[in-house]
Amino acid sequence: MSVSGEETPLKIVASRELCRGHGQCELFAPDYFQIDDDALVVVVKDEVAPEDVIAVQDAVTHCPEAALRLEQARDGARQ
Numbered sequence: 001m002s003v004s005g006e007e008t009p010l011k012i013v014a015s016r017e018l019c020r021g022h023g024q025c026e027l028f029a030p031d032y033f034q035i036d037d038d039a040l041v042v043v044v045k046d047e048v049a050p051e052d053v054i055a056v057q058d059a060v061t062h063c064p065e066a067a068l069r070l071e072q073a074r075d076g077a078r079q
């Protein structure tokens with residue numbers, strides 16, 4: 001773990017193929033996840049603000065279908 005003083009933003013990756021519409025994500029982080037008319041997750045905003053990281057991580061952890069992931073976002077590059 002490095003602490004360089006430079007924060008790397010986290011981005012949400014959601015799989016609508018895996019999603020079963022439980023809505024746990026929306027309960028934990030409603031500013032980031034919504035369930036649409038097809039009962040599938042929609043990521044409202046994919047870049048996570050530092051103050052929301054814990055709530056979004058809770059949403060990812062509690063997704064029963066493992067349909068959500070967090071990735072580190074870097075300018076012009078991703079893994």
Ligand code: SF4
Pocket residue numbers: 014018019020021022023024025026033035040041062063064065066067068
């Ligand atoms: S918790 Fe997971 S399965 Fe449920 S709506 Fe959210 S992404 Fe879909």
